[in-house]
Structures are given as C-alpha cells and as structure tokens.
Amino acid sequence: MRLANPMTLLVFLGPTLLLLIVLRLWPAMAALVDSLYAPRADQISLDNYVFIFSDPVFQDSLVVSAIYSLIVNPLQIAIALMLALLLNAKGPLIGLWRTLILLPAAVPLSVSAVIWGIGLRPDGPINALLMTLGLEPQRFLTSPDQALGSIILIVSWVGIGYWMTFLLAGLQEIPKSLYEAIRIDGANRWQTFRYVTLPQLRRTLTFVLVANTVANFLVFAPVQILTQGGPRGSTNLVMNEIFTLGFVQGDRSSAAAATVVLVTVVLVVVLIQFRLMQAPEDNAA
Amino acid sequence: MKMPRGLIRLIVAATAGLLFFLPIWWITVGALRPREDIFRYLSPLSWETLWPTNATLNNIIQLFQGDFTRALFNSVFVTVVAVVIGLILCAMAGFALAVMRFRGREAVFFVVVVSFLIPFDAIALPLFGLMLDAGLQNTYIGLILPGIGNGLAVFLYRQFFLGIPKELREAGVIDGMTTFGIFWRIYLPLSLPAHITAGLILFLFQWQAYLWPLLIAPDTDYKVAAVAIAQFTDNIEGTQYNLIFTAAFFIALIPMILITYFQKYFTASVSSLGGKG
Amino acid sequence: MSDLIMNRRRLLGAMSLATFMLTSTSALAETTVNFLITHSDGRWAEVVEAFNKQHPDITINIQVVPFNDLITAIETRVGRGDSSIDLFYADTPRIAAMSSQGYLLNLDDRRQMIEDAVQSDIAMSMVSAGGSVWAYPMWTTSQFLFYNRDHLAAAGIEAPSAAIADRMTWDKVVADAAAAQKAGAPWGLLFEQVDRYYQLQALFESAGGGSGLTGENMLEADITNDAWVKAAQWYGDLFESGLSPRGITPGQTTDLFARGEVSYFVSGPWSIGAFEAVEGLNYGIAPHPYFEGGKPVTATGSWALAINPAAANLEAARTFAEFATLTEEGSRLSTTLVPNVPMQHEALAEFQTRFDDLIPKIGPAMEIMSHELANTAIPRPTSTGFIVFETEIGRAFADIRNGEPAAEVLEATQQRLEGLLARQR
Structure with missing residues (x-):
C-alpha cells in the first residue's frame, strides 16, 4: 500500500496524538525532571533514586508488586476467559448474567473498597458464613499472610467482568464457518478451542493481557483505603507507595523517581508481552 | 445419567452472576435501611443480612435534596461528552495506526502505549498546574479533556481494525472511496463490538475518576458524583454509610441501564463450545 | 457611508458604556471567599449567616473534601499557586511543615489581636513555627x-x-x-x-x-x-x-x-x-x-484556619477568618452544631457551661x-x-x-x- 496522504494522516492521528502528548507525556516528562532534583537542590543528581533504592520499604513494595502481578493477571484473565466462553452461547437470561458480572466495574472504587472492607471484617458476614459452614474464621485484611490475597479478591471482583467483556467482543468476531469446518473434520471440544478459538482470539487476548497488566500495576485505591500497605507492608504495591510519598508525605521528588521506575518496569513487561503475542501478519497491513 | 449441557451451563452462569451481584445487592439493601441498621445484621448471618427490615426511602430523599442531584448530572454530562468525542478521535487514531502506512508509525504506536502506562494519578500534579494556567479549573472542559485522548481505546481500535480483512479495504479503493470513506463506510459499521468496549473504557475512566475532579472541579457547580459521595465521611456522627450506599446505588444504576441495553449487541451468532457437543 | 460610520461609532460608544458598566458592577459585586474544609455536616452555616449580616458584600463559598483528601487538595492546589482557594483548615502539627513550604500566609501583623482573643500560650505555640504566627487558632480538643x-x-x-x-x-x-x-x-x-x-x-x-x-x-x-x-x-x-x-x-x-x-x-x-x-x-x-x-x-489540638498566600481575595478571607475565630460570636457559632472546643476565650467560657444540663446523666464533662x-x-x-x-x-x-x-x-x-x-x- 502507498504511503498515506500527510493531510489525511494529520486529521486522523493529530487530535489524539496532541491530547496524549500534552495531557500524558508532557506531565510525565515533568515528573522525570522532578525526579532528578533532590529536595531543595538546584542541581540534577540521582539522589532520589539512590534514596528510594536504599529504602527497604520501597524495595519491599517492588517485591509485593511483582508477586501481586504474577498472581492477579493470570487469575483474572483465566476466569474472564472461562466466563466469556460460557456466556458467549445463547441461553436463558444470558444478557442478565453478563450484566451482573460486569456491574461491579460501575460501582465507585472507593465504595467497593469500603463494602469489601466491611465484608472481610473479622466479625463480618464472610466469617459468619464460614462459621455457619463449620469452618474457622479467617483474618483476611488484618493478617500479613492473607491481606494481599484479600486485595486480589477485591480487584478481581471489580475487574473480571470488565475483561470478560473485551473477550466476549473478540469471540463475536470469530467467523462461524471456521467452527463448522473444524467440526466436519471431527475435532473435539478441546481441539476446537485450541485450533480455532485461541488463535482467532489472539489480538483480543494481546489487548486484554497488556491492558490488564497495566491496570493491575496502577491500581491502588483499595489498598489506600483498606490497608495503607499493611500489615507489615504485605499489600504495599509500588503505586500505593508513590501515592503515599507524593500526596500524603509531600515528598514529590522521590514520588517522581518511583513513578519513573514503575513506568519503566511496566514498559519492559509490556514490550515482552507484545513480543510473545506477536504474529507476523500484524505488521503486514 | 447426564444432566443436559445447557442446564449445567445455566447453573454455572447463574451462580457466577449472583455471586458477583451479591455485594451490590447488599449496597442496595443498605440504601433502603435507616442509618442505625446498616451494620446491625452482619454476623451471625440471617435473612435480615440481605433483606431490609424497617425499609425507608429517607436516604434517597435526603440524598437528592443535597448537592448530589447536581453532581450526578455533572457526571452524566461529562461522561457522555467524553465518550462521544473520545470514540470518534480514538477510532480515527486506531484506524491510522492499523491501516495507514507512514514513516514513524512504530514510534507513534509506542507513544500510544506509553501514554496508558503512565499512572494518571501520579502525573495529576503537573497536569493540574498546566490546566490551572490555562484557566480550566472549575470548567467542564477541564474535567473532560483528560478523558478524551485515551491510549488504551486507541490500542483497542488498532487491534480490532487489524482483524478486518484488507480485501474489504482494497474493494473500497477500487470503488473509488476516499480514506475517510473507507473508515466511515467500511470500518466503523463492522466494528460494533469495538465501539462498545472502547466506549466502556472511556465511560469508566470518566465515571470512576476521583482525584482529578477533586482537584480540577472542587466547586459545587462542577462537582461530580464520585467526589460528592466522599463527603458523607467525617461528619459529626462518623461516616454516613446509609448515604454512601444510597449514592453508590444511583452511581451504579446508570451504567447498569446502559450495560443492559448494549448487551443485546453481544448476542452470540455461534456457540463457541458447541451447544450439543 | 456616513451612516455606517455613525452607526459604528454609536456601536463603539454603546460597547464602551457596556464595558464600563460591566467593570463597575463587578467592582461593586460581592467578593467570594473560597473556604476549603473537611466537614459536610453544615457546622459553618450559622457562622456564615451571622457574618453576612455584618458583611453582606462577602460571599463565603464552602468547598468540602473528605478528611483523607484535604492534605492532597492543599498540597496540590495551594502548592501549585491556585488562587481560587482563599482560606482552609490547617491541622496544627502540620503548620511547621506547611509554612516552610510557603503554603501559609504569615500572620505576624495580627499576633496581638490573636493573643488577645485566645489568651493562651499553648494556643499560640500551636499556630507558630520558626518564631512566626501562621494560622488563626480555631478549635481545640480534649479526651x-x-x-x-x-x-x-x-x-x-x-x-x-x-x-x-x-x-x-x-x-x-x-x-x-x-x-x-x-x-x-x-x-x-x-x-x-x-x-x-x-x-x-x-x-x-x-x-x-x-x-x-x-x-x-x-x-x-x-x-x-x-x-x-x-x-x-x-x-x-x-x-x-x-x-x-x-x-x-x-x-x-x-x-x-x-x-x-x-x-x-x-x-x-x-x-x-x-x-x-x-x-x-x-x-x-x-x-x-x-x-x-x-x-x-x-490529646489536644485541632483545626486552625490558614490563608493561602496566593489567595485572590486575601483581605476578605482575613475578615471572615477573624470573625470566625477571634470574635465571641463567630467562635461560639462554629461550635454550636458540633461541640468542638472554641479557642476564643469568651466563647470558651460559655462553652464550659454547655453540657451543664447533662451533668446528672453523663457527669461533669466540661x-x-x-x-x-x-x-x-x-x-x-x-x-x-x-x-x-x-x-x-x-x-x-x-x-x-x-x-x-x-x-x-x-x-x-x-x-x-x-x-x-x-x-x-
């Protein structure tokens, strides 16, 4: 295909690119510059980076974020994919079940955090249910061993329906003829999934994988509201630490340094994901 | 003896749906409860945990007598504007990235990806300074602008448009269509699922926004619902959870109506795992 | 042609008259003081009402943010020179940090006035840092x-x-x-x-x-x-x-x-x-x-009132802050709905009789x-x-x-x- 007409290109790409540069990249650059000035310093240095990397709390928050991401992303995508496959069929009230699963995404995140905080209270309804079933009550958000799991539960309750919706949209686009063809070949259910659904869903899955990874790196409202990173730093995600440093403690420069570190880490992870999910025809357009 | 597959599917779907809905049902029940009853039936479990005894409409009346009506209107207004403009702009950018050939396309795509990796809350501060200097505090424009250009929505459109067979485009060229014609008459009509999901991204970004509106639109005239709800904390008698639950119910109600409406466009044309096996 | 010029002139005249009227009305118009607080329970309503009887030309516009976000709002908005905040709550132990960052207007010229109103060294120390006064003592607390x-x-x-x-x-x-x-x-x-x-x-x-x-x-x-x-x-x-x-x-x-x-x-x-x-x-x-x-x-200490040095309406903000904290009436009214302890000495004396009726029920709290x-x-x-x-x-x-x-x-x-x-x- 020929190169695009520059005017047409400008019309199509210009407005969005301008918005992204002015409202996202420029302020990010400002943060990058901030991160090079130690408090009250007028010369650039790497002092802020030295400080955060020598701070055990920040080091721990990197570890917590890594563990959290390794669990929450596969978990959410697997459940979302299973639900999408389940709810892609015709069936009684299918729209209702989809709506109900997506609905938590519409509740203000602060309220979701509050209701789960109450639900998971040691004297709350979830423990009441466990005891009714003859099980031991659990400590949930008040235990260093269970708090991160509780946070994962909450963000998954919010997120699974959301990611499921993208996967449902992707499933809609798979041509029916492919299913018929493979069925004629005598493929079983697993083979159908493996050789038709999964490859056809690749672009959608790339989107969901990348977007979900990013979203989970950036989420912190439930942590901020429910645990402030505790107990013993067990839920102190990097983003929560950035918020605490920057907005609560007023240490802008180390918050900016931590932001630069976070964006760099996420960028590397995302680029690896692109590489893994890439197919040759993507660039042949 | 095996249960029919459709029945198993229904049972699993219904269980999942109800489990996800349970906390929202609890919010709804809380919205109908007098303040002193909100936490009364937490433990041990009883039917009253999930059913409002002493149901009252006082919370709703009290809520809509205050600033909340205006805040809900503001939320709806800024969200609708952001979604409509954002869909058009992001679809065009996604089209350019998926279909047009130009030098630096990789670089532009990189900019798009980086833009949605940047934690918005962490850059709210310099952005606030910029908007303040531009005189956009306490304006709808200040609220809406950051929600329009959404790298994630651009990325979604790009992914979707890449999946549209290029033969369709070539046919359009042969028919003498302009680039805009191809975009408008071929790509957009074929992309309903992308519009709905990109709309979802833009909608929730704007609808859920908290820190940004708190800073850029603190005035009562421009306050949005997500900010208004936070005001029921820290009052003389602690936090007014009854009003928080009531407000949360209405904040969730509007998307619920929209989601229910747009569900019908997701009606499956195939059953991917085979209805009858 | 001349008609056209005439019309244009008339038009210009009308425009400048309109401009003049606009500017003069805005000079006469009310000043609005934006007041950033963290309580949405209406505890300021009576204070504002009483204040407006004396100063009908100053409108008090209250902006409420939740407790957890007040610091964020002040750090960001005042820190970035947002002139649309005039007056805000300042938690007394944060005054040292906030004044060193330039978030608070120096009130040394009002020192005597504040001392006379609160008559308490502890109160003065809580709103001071580095030898200067940075906020109006408003309420205190006890346990x-x-x-x-x-x-x-x-x-x-x-x-x-x-x-x-x-x-x-x-x-x-x-x-x-x-x-x-x-x-x-x-x-x-x-x-x-x-x-x-x-x-x-x-x-x-x-x-x-x-x-x-x-x-x-x-x-x-x-x-x-x-x-x-x-x-x-x-x-x-x-x-x-x-x-x-x-x-x-x-x-x-x-x-x-x-x-x-x-x-x-x-x-x-x-x-x-x-x-x-x-x-x-x-x-x-x-x-x-x-x-x-x-x-x-x-435990003790509470909110004081501080003024944004970049405030658009500095004098009006002072007028209101001084009414609310340094007069008996303002101080009393700001603690009517919610029993915080006023710092103004006459209001404090009155406050100490506040729960006398309740003594048989709860004991001599005051x-x-x-x-x-x-x-x-x-x-x-x-x-x-x-x-x-x-x-x-x-x-x-x-x-x-x-x-x-x-x-x-x-x-x-x-x-x-x-x-x-x-x-x-």
Whole structure:
C-alpha cells in the first residue's frame, strides 16, 4: 500500500496524538525532571533514586508488586476467559448474567473498597458464613499472610467482568464457518478451542493481557483505603507507595523517581508481552 | 445419567452472576435501611443480612435534596461528552495506526502505549498546574479533556481494525472511496463490538475518576458524583454509610441501564463450545 | 457611508458604556471567599449567616473534601499557586511543615489581636513555627473515657468516678472491660481514632516514652525506647485479647459505641453531640486514663484556619477568618452544631457551661475538660517532619493492632523514619 496522504494522516492521528502528548507525556516528562532534583537542590543528581533504592520499604513494595502481578493477571484473565466462553452461547437470561458480572466495574472504587472492607471484617458476614459452614474464621485484611490475597479478591471482583467483556467482543468476531469446518473434520471440544478459538482470539487476548497488566500495576485505591500497605507492608504495591510519598508525605521528588521506575518496569513487561503475542501478519497491513 | 449441557451451563452462569451481584445487592439493601441498621445484621448471618427490615426511602430523599442531584448530572454530562468525542478521535487514531502506512508509525504506536502506562494519578500534579494556567479549573472542559485522548481505546481500535480483512479495504479503493470513506463506510459499521468496549473504557475512566475532579472541579457547580459521595465521611456522627450506599446505588444504576441495553449487541451468532457437543 | 460610520461609532460608544458598566458592577459585586474544609455536616452555616449580616458584600463559598483528601487538595492546589482557594483548615502539627513550604500566609501583623482573643500560650505555640504566627487558632480538643452504664451494671462493675483524683489506670480499665465483655458486652474497649497518632500519643507520653520526635528541630525519631515498646505492646494486646475489634476504621467506631456494642470508649467532646442524638444510650464520662506510675496525659489540638498566600481575595478571607475565630460570636457559632472546643476565650467560657444540663446523666464533662486542657493536655510535636512521622507511625500502629510484635515494628519504623526525616533537614 502507498504511503498515506500527510493531510489525511494529520486529521486522523493529530487530535489524539496532541491530547496524549500534552495531557500524558508532557506531565510525565515533568515528573522525570522532578525526579532528578533532590529536595531543595538546584542541581540534577540521582539522589532520589539512590534514596528510594536504599529504602527497604520501597524495595519491599517492588517485591509485593511483582508477586501481586504474577498472581492477579493470570487469575483474572483465566476466569474472564472461562466466563466469556460460557456466556458467549445463547441461553436463558444470558444478557442478565453478563450484566451482573460486569456491574461491579460501575460501582465507585472507593465504595467497593469500603463494602469489601466491611465484608472481610473479622466479625463480618464472610466469617459468619464460614462459621455457619463449620469452618474457622479467617483474618483476611488484618493478617500479613492473607491481606494481599484479600486485595486480589477485591480487584478481581471489580475487574473480571470488565475483561470478560473485551473477550466476549473478540469471540463475536470469530467467523462461524471456521467452527463448522473444524467440526466436519471431527475435532473435539478441546481441539476446537485450541485450533480455532485461541488463535482467532489472539489480538483480543494481546489487548486484554497488556491492558490488564497495566491496570493491575496502577491500581491502588483499595489498598489506600483498606490497608495503607499493611500489615507489615504485605499489600504495599509500588503505586500505593508513590501515592503515599507524593500526596500524603509531600515528598514529590522521590514520588517522581518511583513513578519513573514503575513506568519503566511496566514498559519492559509490556514490550515482552507484545513480543510473545506477536504474529507476523500484524505488521503486514 | 447426564444432566443436559445447557442446564449445567445455566447453573454455572447463574451462580457466577449472583455471586458477583451479591455485594451490590447488599449496597442496595443498605440504601433502603435507616442509618442505625446498616451494620446491625452482619454476623451471625440471617435473612435480615440481605433483606431490609424497617425499609425507608429517607436516604434517597435526603440524598437528592443535597448537592448530589447536581453532581450526578455533572457526571452524566461529562461522561457522555467524553465518550462521544473520545470514540470518534480514538477510532480515527486506531484506524491510522492499523491501516495507514507512514514513516514513524512504530514510534507513534509506542507513544500510544506509553501514554496508558503512565499512572494518571501520579502525573495529576503537573497536569493540574498546566490546566490551572490555562484557566480550566472549575470548567467542564477541564474535567473532560483528560478523558478524551485515551491510549488504551486507541490500542483497542488498532487491534480490532487489524482483524478486518484488507480485501474489504482494497474493494473500497477500487470503488473509488476516499480514506475517510473507507473508515466511515467500511470500518466503523463492522466494528460494533469495538465501539462498545472502547466506549466502556472511556465511560469508566470518566465515571470512576476521583482525584482529578477533586482537584480540577472542587466547586459545587462542577462537582461530580464520585467526589460528592466522599463527603458523607467525617461528619459529626462518623461516616454516613446509609448515604454512601444510597449514592453508590444511583452511581451504579446508570451504567447498569446502559450495560443492559448494549448487551443485546453481544448476542452470540455461534456457540463457541458447541451447544450439543 | 456616513451612516455606517455613525452607526459604528454609536456601536463603539454603546460597547464602551457596556464595558464600563460591566467593570463597575463587578467592582461593586460581592467578593467570594473560597473556604476549603473537611466537614459536610453544615457546622459553618450559622457562622456564615451571622457574618453576612455584618458583611453582606462577602460571599463565603464552602468547598468540602473528605478528611483523607484535604492534605492532597492543599498540597496540590495551594502548592501549585491556585488562587481560587482563599482560606482552609490547617491541622496544627502540620503548620511547621506547611509554612516552610510557603503554603501559609504569615500572620505576624495580627499576633496581638490573636493573643488577645485566645489568651493562651499553648494556643499560640500551636499556630507558630520558626518564631512566626501562621494560622488563626480555631478549635481545640480534649479526651474523655466514655462508658456504657448498662454494660457495667450487667457485669456488676462500679461506674468510674468523674473526679479527677479518681482517674483510672489503664490496667483497671482493661480489667473492667474484660469483665464487662465476659458479662455479654460485644467489645470491652475501643479508641475512636484507631491507629491515629492524635489519640494514641497520650499512651506513650503517659508511659514516659515521649512524643516520638526529638532532637534539633524535632527531626529525630525516638520510638524504640522501653516505654514506647511497652505502651505499643499494650495497644496491640487490646486487639489480640479480643477486647477491641480488629479491622475497624475510625469512621466506624462511633457507630459501635452508639449501638451499645462497646463498654469503654475513648473519644472527645464532639462525641457527646453524636451520642445525645442516639435514643436510649445510657452512658457516662470519666477522665482519660493513665498508666500506673506514669503521668496523666491527654490529646489536644485541632483545626486552625490558614490563608493561602496566593489567595485572590486575601483581605476578605482575613475578615471572615477573624470573625470566625477571634470574635465571641463567630467562635461560639462554629461550635454550636458540633461541640468542638472554641479557642476564643469568651466563647470558651460559655462553652464550659454547655453540657451543664447533662451533668446528672453523663457527669461533669466540661469540668473534666477544663482541668485536662489546663493540666494534662500535650500537643503533638511541632516539626517539619511531622507529616512523615504521622504517616509512618500510623502504619506502625496498624501493624501492631494486627498482631505484629511491637518491638520489631517500632524498630523497622524507626529505621525508615531516620531515612525519611533526613530528607527534611
């Protein structure tokens, strides 16, 4: 295909690119510059980076974020994919079940955090249910061993329906003829999934994988509201630490340094994901 | 003896749906409860945990007598504007990235990806300074602008448009269509699922926004619902959870109506795992 | 042609007249003072109404943000030179840090006026930093031990005495709370502001451990001494033993006592307002407890009013702030709906008779408060590092409440504070 007409290109790409540069990249650059000035310093240095990397709390928050991401992303995508496959069929009230699963995404995140905080209270309804079933009550958000799991539960309750919706949209686009063809070949259910659904869903899955990874790196409202990173730093995600440093403690420069570190880490992870999910025809357009 | 597959599917779907809905049902029940009853039936479990005894409409009346009506209107207004403009702009950018050939396309795509990796809350501060200097505090424009250009929505459109067979485009060229014609008459009509999901991204970004509106639109005239709800904390008698639950119910109600409406466009044309096996 | 010129001239004339009218009306128009606060309960309505009788030309526009976001809003908006905030709440221990960052208007020219109105050295010290005055002292606070009479009666425990001389020790409170719990009370003892330094400072001070900040400019942490560890462990044990409920936020505590689920509750005078609104709550008030062998200490301090140096309406903001804090009327009205303690001396004298009607029911609350304010109140330390200290110590309290060993948690927090406070020097 020929190169695009520059005017047409400008019309199509210009407005969005301008918005992204002015409202996202420029302020990010400002943060990058901030991160090079130690408090009250007028010369650039790497002092802020030295400080955060020598701070055990920040080091721990990197570890917590890594563990959290390794669990929450596969978990959410697997459940979302299973639900999408389940709810892609015709069936009684299918729209209702989809709506109900997506609905938590519409509740203000602060309220979701509050209701789960109450639900998971040691004297709350979830423990009441466990005891009714003859099980031991659990400590949930008040235990260093269970708090991160509780946070994962909450963000998954919010997120699974959301990611499921993208996967449902992707499933809609798979041509029916492919299913018929493979069925004629005598493929079983697993083979159908493996050789038709999964490859056809690749672009959608790339989107969901990348977007979900990013979203989970950036989420912190439930942590901020429910645990402030505790107990013993067990839920102190990097983003929560950035918020605490920057907005609560007023240490802008180390918050900016931590932001630069976070964006760099996420960028590397995302680029690896692109590489893994890439197919040759993507660039042949 | 095996249960029919459709029945198993229904049972699993219904269980999942109800489990996800349970906390929202609890919010709804809380919205109908007098303040002193909100936490009364937490433990041990009883039917009253999930059913409002002493149901009252006082919370709703009290809520809509205050600033909340205006805040809900503001939320709806800024969200609708952001979604409509954002869909058009992001679809065009996604089209350019998926279909047009130009030098630096990789670089532009990189900019798009980086833009949605940047934690918005962490850059709210310099952005606030910029908007303040531009005189956009306490304006709808200040609220809406950051929600329009959404790298994630651009990325979604790009992914979707890449999946549209290029033969369709070539046919359009042969028919003498302009680039805009191809975009408008071929790509957009074929992309309903992308519009709905990109709309979802833009909608929730704007609808859920908290820190940004708190800073850029603190005035009562421009306050949005997500900010208004936070005001029921820290009052003389602690936090007014009854009003928080009531407000949360209405904040969730509007998307619920929209989601229910747009569900019908997701009606499956195939059953991917085979209805009858 | 000439008609056209004529018309244009007439048009220009009309336009300049309109411009003139516009500017002159805006000069006559009301000034609006934007006032950033954290209470949405309408406690300012009466103050504003009374103020507008004297100054009908100044409109007070109240902007409410939640407690947790107030600091964020001030840091961001005032920090970025947003002139649309004129006046805002400032928590007294943060004044040192905020003034050093240039967020507060210097009020040295009003020093005499403020001194005359509050007549209290403690009050002046709480709004001062680096030898200057930075805010108008507005309210103060004190602490009581509230108790549920029905719970104590059910357990056969004698109600605590309201006499200062009979102040309970924490050991006695814990023993009685445990007995009340045994007799059926869901929870024995609860602090209203779980994990907040404001309320817990008194424990460490009473145990003899100091405020936790020390050294030059109060920029060194000192939270690992024996008294701190002992008091922190005591706090953790309240939750470990089940006397206090885990997983509760400060926003949920008042509700628990009001519903009759807590036997002993530590809180301030504002809670009287909340509890009086609850029908059938049979409660009383005693002096704040202390540790055996230590001295009695109570928390104090509250919001002051500060002016944004970049405020668009500086003078109008001053006029309102001075009415609200330095006049008897304004000070009294700002504490009518919610019983915070006014700082203005005449309003304070009136306030001290406020709950006289309630003495037979709850005890001589104001008599206790006057004693505490004069003798046992210790303000939070004034330091540019206070914000950092308060955040980290709050995290430490949360960990200890959740069952982590106090000594280890305090040691880790001490380490972190050393790093963070070094950046404030």
